[in-house]
Amino acid sequence: MIELIHEYWLYFLVGQYPNGPLGGLSLTILLSGAALVLAMPLGLLLGVARVSPWRAVRWPVTALVQVVRAVPLLLVVFWAYFFLPAVTGVKTGQATTMLMTLVLFDAVYLAEIVAAGIRALPKGQMESARSLGLGYFAALRLVLLPQALKNVLPSLVNQLVSTIKATSLGYIIGLSEVSFIATQVNTLVFTKAVEVYIILALTYFVLCFGLSRLAFLLERRLGRRAGRVSPISL
Amino acid sequence: MTFFDPGILQSGQYHDWLVQGLILSLQLTAASFVLALPFGALLALMRSSPNRVLQAIGATVVEAIRNVPLLAHLLFWYFAFPELLPEPVKLALYDSNPEAICAVIALSLYAGVHMAEDIRSGIRAVPAAQLEAARSLGLGRFAAVRLVLMPQAIRISVPPLLSQTVNLWKDTSVATVIGAAEMMYQAARVETASFRSVEAFTFATLAYLTVSLLISLAAQLYQRRFPVRTA
Numbered sequence: 001m002i003e004l005i006h007e008y009w010l011y012f013l014v015g016q017y018p019n020g021p022l023g024g025l026s027l028t029i030l031l032s033g034a035a036l037v038l039a040m041p042l043g044l045l046l047g048v049a050r051v052s053p054w055r056a057v058r059w060p061v062t063a064l065v066q067v068v069r070a071v072p073l074l075l076v077v078f079w080a081y082f083f084l085p086a087v088t089g090v091k092t093g094q095a096t097t098m099l100m101t102l103v104l105f106d107a108v109y110l111a112e113i114v115a116a117g118i119r120a121l122p123k124g125q126m127e128s129a130r131s132l133g134l135g136y137f138a139a140l141r142l143v144l145l146p147q148a149l150k151n152v153l154p155s156l157v158n159q160l161v162s163t164i165k166a167t168s169l170g171y172i173i174g175l176s177e178v179s180f181i182a183t184q185v186n187t188l189v190f191t192k193a194v195e196v197y198i199i200l201a202l203t204y205f206v207l208c209f210g211l212s213r214l215a216f217l218l219e220r221r222l223g224r225r226a227g228r229v230s231p232i233s234l
Numbered sequence: 235m236t237f238f239d240p241g242i243l244q245s246g247q248y249h250d251w252l253v254q255g256l257i258l259s260l261q262l263t264a265a266s267f268v269l270a271l272p273f274g275a276l277l278a279l280m281r282s283s284p285n286r287v288l289q290a291i292g293a294t295v296v297e298a299i300r301n302v303p304l305l306a307h308l309l310f311w312y313f314a315f316p317e318l319l320p321e322p323v324k325l326a327l328y329d330s331n332p333e334a335i336c337a338v339i340a341l342s343l344y345a346g347v348h349m350a351e352d353i354r355s356g357i358r359a360v361p362a363a364q365l366e367a368a369r370s371l372g373l374g375r376f377a378a379v380r381l382v383l384m385p386q387a388i389r390i391s392v393p394p395l396l397s398q399t400v401n402l403w404k405d406t407s408v409a410t411v412i413g414a415a416e417m418m419y420q421a422a423r424v425e426t427a428s429f430r431s432v433e434a435f436t437f438a439t440l441a442y443l444t445v446s447l448l449i450s451l452a453a454q455l456y457q458r459r460f461p462v463r464t465a
Contacts, residue, residue: 070446
């Protein structure tokens with residue numbers, strides 16, 4: 001296992017870079033981070049629309065959220081990869097396809113986080129803000145969202161973990177992220193499948209477990225600051 | 235070539251491929267569910283037990299499986315795991331249907347740990363006094379867990395478990411990566427053979443949507459029929 005790491009660590013980390021496109025673990029991390037950051041504005045917008053008092057806004061967004069949550073991510077990846085070029089006439093690369101799909105998925109899941117945050121606030125918050133003379137959007141922006149988004153950080157970190165796991169699906173359309181690179185190493189070495197895939201699993205584990213512990217600590221810290229009972233430790 | 239030709243979805247070779255894929259996806263879901271539920275229940279009980287060692291084992295298994303993407307699990311079970319088997323077992327595996335078997339192993343483990351967390355929160359939601367009362371009425375520890383704790387915990391966990399089942403159903407699509415001929419694999423096969431991506435992916439989308447929404451509907455009906463009683 002040591003010699004395997006010794007020989008292929010650079011390939012595993014960056015793929016063919018600088019002689020080719022960036023790949024490997026760096027691509028996995030970059031792509032997940034970028035997807036989550038780009039999804040935030042859309043997620044916020046969809047989340048607010050999901051709890052909007054106007055049906056014409058609420059229903060289409062609810063339908064979108066339900067549909068996206070009911071189909072596998074891989075299916076959307078396939079639609080984007082095979083169908084989109086036929087419509088637009090432009091062949092999108094694997095990284096762009098994956099990024100677009102992840103942004104859509106993250107936005108929908110973030111929307112649910114935002115909507116849940118708003119719904120959890122007492123009803124009186126909106127009512128009193130409105131009766132003090134604030135318009136609907138001002139009340140949302142100045143009173144509801146600051147409260148709803150205050151505790152959203154742990155959920156964001158957890159969503160990053162989900163996104164990192166989801167980038168692995170890029171493998172199927174030939175995106176050279178870390179699972180794809182591992183399989184290529186496996187093909188090159190040929191006799192060490194167990195070691196190669198254990199290393200791959202350990203890499204994901206360290207990354208995702210580390211981040212989910214971070215989310216847990218953040219949650220506890222936020223809970224303590226707000227004077228609430230901290231979640232029961234394991 | 236027309237943009238959308240429903241004919242190929244109604245009969246012929248492509249229709250047969252897609253339907254076979256749908257059937258295998260349903261079979262993978264069913265087989266993995268049957269294995270994942272007891273595995274998840276066992277892990278949940280271990281994590282909720284007073285024994286520290288059992289707790290630690292349960293937590294380790296859950297975290298180790300949950301923090302690795304399903305795709306990496308599938309790659310491991312399909313490409314690496316058979317290498318660890320003794321020769322006759324390995325040959326027997328390759329003679330049967332290795333793609334489907336490895337997919338079921340990976341899916342059961344992955345769905346199992348997520349179900350374990352849902353069952354565990356179900357167990358935690360049952361007031362501790364229930365178990366204490368059952369014990370003081372003379373039930374043994376296992377009888378109290380089996381007759382008093384679990385029935386209440388399961389009732390609380392059914393809706394989240396059903397939503398895990400939706401995830402399991404969607405996750406069967408990832409088994410494409412090891413060449414299990416489920417619905418996503420067959421849709422891609424139709425696309426490669428005929429460039430009929432719109433028809434093939436429309437079929438897959440409608441099938442995934444229908445089954446997911448039916449399971450979600452079942453969860454809602456269950457919640458209405460058996461609302462959680464609070465003590």
